[in-house]
Amino acid sequence: MQQLMWFRNDLRVQDNTALTAAMQAGSTLAVFLISPGQWRAHDDAPCKVDFWLRNLVALRAQLQALNVPLLIRQAEHWRDAPAVLATLCREQSIASVQVNQEYGVHETLRDREVANQLAELGVGFHSHLDQLLFQPGSILTRSGSYFQVFSQFRKVCYQRLHTALPAQVARPHVQARLTIDSDTIPTSLSDFTTPNLGIPSLWPAGEAVAQERLQRFAEEQLHAYDRQRDFPVQPGTSQLSPYLAAGVLSPRQCLHAALSCNQGEFEAGSAGAVTWINELLWREFYKHILVGFSRVSRHRAFRPTTEALPWRHAPQELAAWQQGRTGFPLIDAAMRQLLATGWMHNRLRMVVAMFLTKNLLIDWREGERFFMRHLIDGDLAANNGGWQWSASTGTDAVPWFRLFNPINQSRRFDPDGRFIRHWLPELADLDNRSIHAPAALGGLFSVANYPQPIVDLVGSRQRALQAFRDLPLLERLDD
Template structure:
């Protein structure tokens, strides 16, 4: 009987425990990916991300065919259709064993429970592996056996666990006998974009080369990571979001290059490893506190917080027309490329929630509709952090001053001028506050939609009053 490896958010040929196990223990192995256009539409996934997904699947079909493995594609409308469709496929293909990597979002956990129940009726065995996170969510608990709610103590245990556990196997042994690759499915072509504002290659050789390039500069990550005009970040998040690159793989690369220094604070490699831990942490939060997957705040008392609902301000923020150059440049970059630097994500999120007092869920949804690296756990966690309603969140009274952030991280306005061409002629002295320039009227750039000081005062008062009411009610 054949084994089937169900690919999900792990679209790679190596560092893949289900695939490795299947090849080691079965003579016949097949692969499957299930497309769910209706489900993706309900999540509001960005077109650029679906384009990248389709291109990666096209690439993988050829790669696996070269290695002697067929990659099948099935299309259903939503997760609810998967159990029956998967059972029918397994029976038709003579599949006795199904293997896949766990996913920790609430909808996906419900889907997998339904799949297990359905396949058990046909005596099909299921093997679940855990490559999605570097450390499994159920393996990091406090001394009372409860999950952590704050990142720092979580990270300490996470780091200890990471160093004691094994690393998933790298490259498996493939059959090696080439087969004909299936013809490109029309449904894949339907997701491809005619034009792409930015090239995100999906071929392993190019991604590996880019990864090695980042490893050459990761030592300077601490000093360079906050400057959007610099090439100081890995830009690997789109590949993590689809599982094209395994975080375990990058960890092994850093171990080979830096040895135990990667576990020691104060260097760029450690700081970047800590960012990978944040990725795990937000999945950990979803796993242990699934209410965050249901449009709820981690800190549930804030579910009743009274945000404003000014759609005109939302539109100004979305279109990059707030009158705050660093915010607007970041949003226009996002809209045109599907990408935004992490420092800018914090600035723009803070501005929406703390200057405009608009719901963080609006920002969360908009980011997912635009980001090529849209990742529910990280996006949700980041927005809740910015809005001061999540785990380990920034206190409500700590509010980014976008002008100070701009001066600090884009001092000469290099990033601003790239994305706001109407400000190219503005002198450096006024680039962060162009409305102060005597010739501002001729730029065509909007005046600030809110005054910084007034907005901050209003936000602090709104939060303070809310918490006082909460205190009196408890």
């Protein structure tokens, strides 16, 4: 029986559930659908699309070593996928299509329509758990609902990990050579600008690179992760998120790498290892939320009452935030890091998000969209979850009365101003105290091309607090 492996966000050969299942079931072809219209609709960043294309080149080489041809087909939007795949299945006499599950409203609808069209041809459609450690719907409260608080979700995950640790899938065996050849991978798409040359060098493609980075992090940095992860100038985070988002790494691989460096423990032993495993579970949590509360896939607040917040229409302030021209050095340095590298340090993602949604009182959806349009690791569940957490509209959200002060955050997590100096060289000559709040120098402050603060922190904080106080007291969490 000839199988078709449909690659999506799972661009690897090792520990790939659907690929292994396909090759165990019969001789296998692989396909990837180029869908620029859908990617634009989902605000996928040009650097993210470029990362996909570069990883496809590496994937093709890995598949060729298994004698699996990789075909490339065009499906402008996901609504075109059923017809494109049906045609391919007829041409190649495919018996079954194998995929790894994806989540979100559009992904679920796409797969349902593909399965229905293939069923009319007598072609099977088999979907596998791969992107997550646990099947959505298997981690539930006693009443049978999805968890809305991370700590409670994590507790059940720990129980499951104790009793049934997810195993990695064996690498498939080489199959007999087929007569069909792999297709050429496009190096760019006209609808997506080619990123600056620095981004591919920062984020090289291929699972060999991803595996090497994972092992180096686990062996050299994991045990200090809890102490160093909040300092953006230090290499304290794994920076593996682009590889996880594209499926070049699996969460199982990450979990097992951490466990192997922590004597098999996930809630004891090294505090750094435990903290990092908890970050993997946060990723898991937000994916489960995406399934259990579909409104977050529809640009709606998780907490419906917060839809009544009086978000401000302030295009000039939004543009200043986007361009790294707010007059608050840590905010501006973080935004410039994003624009230059396609990535932002996680602590800074929270700081800039809270500044936009609280100090500027601009709708979190503006920030969510801007991040997706620039992040190489853009992921709907994680990005939405993070933004709604910072805006106090989401699950397990930061209390609405807690606002990060960007100057205090700067002094705490970049005390010597090294991160700021790297991204804001115009401030490099300021001393270690003044660099966090140059406007406090008053008339002594004169730096060419660096703006004054666009908002008063005290007044804007009070404005945000009042906006939340005015919300209805009762929350309805129905969809």
